[in-house]
Structure formats: C-alpha cells, structure tokens
Amino acid sequence: MTIERFDANERMCDMVATGALVFVSGQVPDTLDATIEPQTTEVLRKLDVMLARAGTNKSRLLTTTIYLSDFRHYAGLNSAWDQWVDKGSPPARDCFKLELANPGWKVEIVATAVRPGQAL
Numbered sequence: 001m002t003i004e005r006f007d008a009n010e011r012m013c014d015m016v017a018t019g020a021l022v023f024v025s026g027q028v029p030d031t032l033d034a035t036i037e038p039q040t041t042e043v044l045r046k047l048d049v050m051l052a053r054a055g056t057n058k059s060r061l062l063t064t065t066i067y068l069s070d071f072r073h074y075a076g077l078n079s080a081w082d083q084w085v086d087k088g089s090p091p092a093r094d095c096f097k098l099e100l101a102n103p104g105w106k107v108e109i110v111a112t113a114v115r116p117g118q119a120l
Helices: 036-053 071-084
Strands: 003-006 015-018 021-027 061-068 092-097 107-114
Touching: 021 036, 036 071, 036 107, 061 071, 071 092
Parallel strands: 061 092
Antiparallel strands: 003 015, 015 021, 021 107, 061 107
C-alpha cells in the first residue's frame, strides 16, 4: 500500500494519506494576535486546503480533535465551527484544553478523513 506524505521534513509531515484514509496533523493559525473566531476560521480554511490536496473535503471528515488554550474560547470556537462544518455529515469531535506550543495560538485542530473511491 502506498503512503503519501505531504510537506514532510526529518521530524514530521503535515498530512499522511494511505488508501482511503487521510490524517492531518495539528493545524494552527498564523495570525497570533487575533481572537478565537478569526483564528478558528483560519485553521478551518487550512483544513479545507489540506483535505483538497489529498482528494477529499470536510464532508468526508471522520474525526476532529480540537485543542483550546482556554475553555473561555469555546463559544467563539463553536461560532466559527458552526459556520464551517458540513451539517449533513459532521465528524466525531473531541475538544480539550491544554497549553499550546505557541502562546499566541488559541486553537489547534487535528483531523482524520476518508477519500472517495479508495479502498480501506
């Protein structure tokens, strides 16, 4: 089975795809001084781009794991999420609070999706 690695370096890659499965590593915002809603929107746009590169999209998400720097951001996260998520096929979703690697990041999102027309 072929394994595709996207944007790899010696330590890690941003995404791995094999067969029907696509694993997107934690995506974070570039705009460090923004509030949670614009940061979340930015990360969700990045997810759209990553998924498209692997031949899939948000309607084919299986799971997402969301890390917040502070649970006070939860409502703002949900506001941006609700505008973005495919309401006809939402993924399983987990959300945790933890200290993120960069103090300017308020959100990080990890995702797993399936590609159409591929065998599992």
